[in-house]
Amino acid sequence: xxxxxxxxxxxxxxxxxxxxxxxxxxxxxxxxxxxxxxxxxxxxxxxxxxxxxxxxxxxxxxxxxxxxxxxxxxxxxxxxxxxxxxxxxxxxxxxxxxxxxxxxxxxxxxxxxxxxxxxxxxxxxxxxxxxxxxxxxxxxxxxxxxxxxxxxxxxxxxxxxxxxxxxxxxxxxxxxxxxxxxxxxxxxxxxxxxxxx
Amino acid sequence: xxxxxxxxxxxxxxxxxxxxxxxxxxxxxxxxxxxxxxxxxxxxxxxxxxxxxxxxxxxxxxxxxxxxxxxxxxxxxxxxxxxxxxxxxxxxxxxxxxxxxxxxxxxxxxxxxxxxxxxxxxxxxxxxxxxxxxxxxxxxxxxxxxxxxxxxxxxxxxxxxxxxxxxxxxxxxxxxxxxxxxxxxxxxxxxxxxxxx
Numbered sequence: 001x002x003x004x005x006x007x008x009x010x011x012x013x014x015x016x017x018x019x020x021x022x023x024x025x026x027x028x029x030x031x032x033x034x035x036x037x038x039x040x041x042x043x044x045x046x047x048x049x050x051x052x053x054x055x056x057x058x059x060x061x062x063x064x065x066x067x068x069x070x071x072x073x074x075x076x077x078x079x080x081x082x083x084x085x086x087x088x089x090x091x092x093x094x095x096x097x098x099x100x101x102x103x104x105x106x107x108x109x110x111x112x113x114x115x116x117x118x119x120x121x122x123x124x125x126x127x128x129x130x131x132x133x134x135x136x137x138x139x140x141x142x143x144x145x146x147x148x149x150x151x152x153x154x155x156x157x158x159x160x161x162x163x164x165x166x167x168x169x170x171x172x173x174x175x176x177x178x179x180x181x182x183x184x185x186x187x188x189x190x191x192x193x194x195x196x197x
Numbered sequence: 198x199x200x201x202x203x204x205x206x207x208x209x210x211x212x213x214x215x216x217x218x219x220x221x222x223x224x225x226x227x228x229x230x231x232x233x234x235x236x237x238x239x240x241x242x243x244x245x246x247x248x249x250x251x252x253x254x255x256x257x258x259x260x261x262x263x264x265x266x267x268x269x270x271x272x273x274x275x276x277x278x279x280x281x282x283x284x285x286x287x288x289x290x291x292x293x294x295x296x297x298x299x300x301x302x303x304x305x306x307x308x309x310x311x312x313x314x315x316x317x318x319x320x321x322x323x324x325x326x327x328x329x330x331x332x333x334x335x336x337x338x339x340x341x342x343x344x345x346x347x348x349x350x351x352x353x354x355x356x357x358x359x360x361x362x363x364x365x366x367x368x369x370x371x372x373x374x375x376x377x378x379x380x381x382x383x384x385x386x387x388x389x390x391x392x393x394x
Contacts, residue, residue, distance in 0.1 A: 014236050139206075148243045159394070187297070196252070
């Protein structure tokens with residue numbers, strides 16, 4: 001055993017977990033989402049920044065507002081999933097740095113006074129947090145169906161009227177349904193990805 | 198238990214795992230990195246794209262070439278860590294889509310013919326893969342020390358002469374040493390991060 005993580009956990013999070021395209025009718029509760037968040041909030045980011053924001057789409061009206069902006073190939077599954085979460089980066093995350101990085105509160109002004117720098121940082125670190133969230137969905141015994149096929153500007157304007165948020169992914173969440181996934185696609189080999197200097 | 202993942206695995210990956218600033222002398226083997234990669238390569242991305250590239254810095258010369266580009270506050274720990282990995286996005290990842298997405302090979306040309314679109318996609322999906330890699334380091338019973346404080350252009354030119362790669366993070370890896378971390382900083386509450394529509 002080269003890994004410390006037990007085999008069942010490896011399977012749950014990576015080896016047997018799959019991106020789901022269909023889901024059962026079983027609902028996903030707020031308690032489940034809270035348990036996911038309370039686990040993955042500890043995932044590391046630069047300067048402990050926490051740009052990730054999560055919008056849970058639960059109302060019929062909210063679902064319709066979202067689905068209109070999804071790519072055609074994603075509309076049906078976004079309409080049918082038990083729960084849909086919009087993951088977005090808050091480009092004004094630096095306002096919280098003084099409280100979230102108490103040993104170095106000056107990071108807010110030293111590094112993040114420029115909007116373009118903030119936005120790049122929010123995208124990168126928000127994506128790290130989005131990945132932790134997807135791992136967390138799987139840790140809850142649920143399947144995730146992350147999507148990036150949508151009109152991003154449309155979603156940003158529809159759900160984040162302040163103009164300070166950028167959608168990173170929309171994630172369908174639930175128990176997998178029938179024929180939930182395609183056969184697994186290949187992965188690049190270690191030799192294709194890893195080099196040594 | 199709201200989560201399916203066992204408590205020991207929760208602790209190993211998130212609750213007790215910490216970003217390390219010092220490490221023991223114990224080396225990190227290629228076998229360990231391969232086990233990490235062979236687990237986290239299954240993490241989901243858009244169109245099964247796999248832009249992440251990993252450069253393991255093992256030689257003294259390689260270490261010196263990297264350290265010169267690190268921010269002053271990161272030079273000492275980057276010099277001392279048992280293993281340092283440069284995580285970068287390959288902005289030409291689309292060349293592999295036909296082999297990696299066999300049921301939809303036309304995605305390469307339909308979605309990724311423009312460099313700016315490719316680069317944004319490589320950054321977002323490379324960051325997802327970087328997060329899976331950090332989780333994988335922890336799954337191996339090791340501590341990660343991810344850093345973004347460096348001269349990114351300098352690292353890109355130094356290690357990726359083709360001009361087609363963008364560094365995402367540099368990660369120190371090893372067993373934690375003495376006084377390896379600061380007290381844990383706060384996290385935003387569920388109510389600050391999650392809203393419902």
